[in-house]
Amino acid sequence: MAAEGALTTSGYIIHHLTNLTFGKLPEGFVRYDGSVVGEGGTWTIAHGNEASTMGFWALNLDTMLFSVGLGLFFIWLFHKAAVKATSGVPGSLQNFVETIIEFVDENVKSSFHSRNELVAPLALTIFVWVWLMNLMDLVPIDWVPYLATQLGVPYLKIVPTTDVNATMGMALSVFALIIYYSLAVKGPKEFIAELTLQPLGKYMVPANLFLEGVNLLAKPVSLGLRLFGNMYAGEMIFILIALLPFWIQWVLSVPWAIFHILIITLQAFIFMVLTIVYMSMAHESH
Amino acid sequence: MNINATIIGQAIAFAFFVWFCMKYVWPPVTNALKERQKKIAEGLDAADRASRDLELAKEKATQALREGKEQAAAIIEQANKRANQIVDEAKEQAITEGSRLKEAAQAEIEQEKNRAKEALRAEVAALAIAGAEKILDKEVDSKASAELVAKLAAEL
Numbered sequence: 278m279a280a281e282g283a284l285t286t287s288g289y290i291i292h293h294l295t296n297l298t299f300g301k302l303p304e305g306f307v308r309y310d311g312s313v314v315g316e317g318g319t320w321t322i323a324h325g326n327e328a329s330t331m332g333f334w335a336l337n338l339d340t341m342l343f344s345v346g347l348g349l350f351f352i353w354l355f356h357k358a359a360v361k362a363t364s365g366v367p368g369s370l371q372n373f374v375e376t377i378i379e380f381v382d383e384n385v386k387s388s389f390h391s392r393n394e395l396v397a398p399l400a401l402t403i404f405v406w407v408w409l410m411n412l413m414d415l416v417p418i419d420w421v422p423y424l425a426t427q428l429g430v431p432y433l434k435i436v437p438t439t440d441v442n443a444t445m446g447m448a449l450s451v452f453a454l455i456i457y458y459s460l461a462v463k464g465p466k467e468f469i470a471e472l473t474l475q476p477l478g479k480y481m482v483p484a485n486l487f488l489e490g491v492n493l494l495a496k497p498v499s500l501g502l503r504l505f506g507n508m509y510a511g512e513m514i515f516i517l518i519a520l521l522p523f524w525i526q527w528v529l530s531v532p533w534a535i536f537h538i539l540i541i542t543l544q545a546f547i548f549m550v551l552t553i554v555y556m557s558m559a560h561e562s563h
Numbered sequence: 564m565n566i567n568a569t570i571i572g573q574a575i576a577f578a579f580f581v582w583f584c585m586k587y588v589w590p591p592v593t594n595a596l597k598e599r600q601k602k603i604a605e606g607l608d609a610a611d612r613a614s615r616d617l618e619l620a621k622e623k624a625t626q627a628l629r630e631g632k633e634q635a636a637a638i639i640e641q642a643n644k645r646a647n648q649i650v651d652e653a654k655e656q657a658i659t660e661g662s663r664l665k666e667a668a669q670a671e672i673e674q675e676k677n678r679a680k681e682a683l684r685a686e687v688a689a690l691a692i693a694g695a696e697k698i699l700d701k702e703v704d705s706k707a708s709a710e711l712v713a714k715l716a717a718e719l
Contacts, residue, residue, distance in 0.1 A: 296569075298565070298567070300567065328565050328567075329565050331565075331567065332567070333566065333567050333568060334567065334568050335565070335567040335568060335569075336567065336568050336569055336572060337567065337569040340569050340573070341569060341572050341573070341576075344573060344576060345576050348576055348577075348579075348580045351580065352580055352583045352584060352587075352588065355584070355588040355592075356583075356587050356588055358592065359587060359588045359589075359590075359591040359592050360591065362591045362592050362594070362595035363595060364594075364595045364596075364598030364599040364601075364602055365599070365602075367595075367599075371592075371595075374592060375592060375595075375596060378589070378592050378593065378596070379596065382593070394585065395581070395585055397589060397593075398581060398584040398585035398588065398589040399581050399584075399585070401584055401588070401589065402577070402580045402581045402584045406577075406580060437573075440569065441566065442566060442567060442569035442570040442573060443569065443570075443573045445566070445570055445573075446569065446570040446571070446572070446573025446574040446577060447573060447574070447577050449570065449574060450574045450577050450578060
């Protein structure tokens with residue numbers, strides 16, 4: 278634990294919920310330790326709630342580090358299996374990878390009926406990557422942050438999916454693909470027609486646009502916030518359990534962790550399935 | 564919890580991972596899967612064919628066996644028949660030969676009997692002449708008496 282209010286309950290919780298943010302503090306800003314930022318501002322790591330002052334152009338280093346690291350682990354592992362993939366008797370790694378790929382492929386085939394080389398790998402990436410990021414939730418909550426604090430890193434959130442930036446970054450990417458394929462497959466005319474001419478008929482264009490617009494915009498928001506909300510809440514419960522005396526924590530943390538094995542898989546699966554469904558809707562006229 | 568540039572970084576990382584997965588992970592694995600599926604299908608086909616072939620071969624074998632047995636039975640029967648025939652022929656031959664031998668023997672016996680009779684007759688005639696000579700104690704015209712004796716002998 279670090280920084281101000283270190284030993285109080287709320288301080289502990291806030292510390293666990295703060296990202297390691299790197300950004301620019303404006304000139305004249307009074308920092309957490311009372312020092313004042315000099316002329317021209319300064320690029321630094323945020324302490325306390327300084328991150329909110331840094332505005333949009335700041336980076337959550339911990340989220341980026343863990344998400345990219347886990348993503349690299351994912352493609353390294355799967356690429357290793359793919360390079361040695363044989364149609365003969367598969368090894369255990371290939372078997373494992375094939376099981377996941379067939380699972381994803383089955384889901385894609387059941388709900389996506391157009392031809393698109395991107396959708397299945399997209400679904401696979403989402404499923405495995407999100408699952409790995411969620412999995413970080415099962416690492417005992419104090420281990421890594423404590424270690425980081427000993428090494429002089431003030432904050433460290435190791436579950437990227439409890440950072441709304443991570444989940445919304447993915448959700449908005451999917452949204453961009455929805456828009457792109459809607460335009461590319463259906464053509465702008467039909468896409469606009471779908472947005473304006475239904476469900477109330479062609480004389481109610483503004484109402485239609487409002488309804489369909491909400492419908493469209495709700496897709497990335499629900500996609501990103503559902504994952505974020507679930508993981509954030511799960512993390513929160515772990516933090517609260519960690520506030521109990523150490524000898525009783527296991528009574529709650531063990532069942533919650535076991536339950537979380539289901540949650541992290543389910544959330545990764547939901548994110549994947551919804552992406553497939555959205556992509557399918559972008560390809561098919563309805 | 565602030566929205567910041569992390570959202571962009573995350574999107575970039577996401578795009579990279581998806582691209583990499585699409586290019587280097589998905590195709591080789593799914594190709595291997597497809598190929599294996601094909602191999603398995605072919606293997607099952609081959610197994611089906613083989614079992615059909617086996618069935619056929621079994622059928623052929625039993626048929627050949629049956630034919631062989633039939634042939635063997637026919638041959639044995641023929642052989643038996645031939646043997647019986649040979650035995651019969653031999654019997655017949657033996658019987659004819661036997662009767663022929665018997666006839667020949669009988670003829671010889673007859674001949675011998677006649678010859679003996681003849682000899683006996685001559686001897687009896689001579690004996691009778693000698694007896695008569697002795698009785699008459701005189702030389703009888705042997706020529707006339709010989710005729711007489713022959714007549715006698717024939718009547719004997």
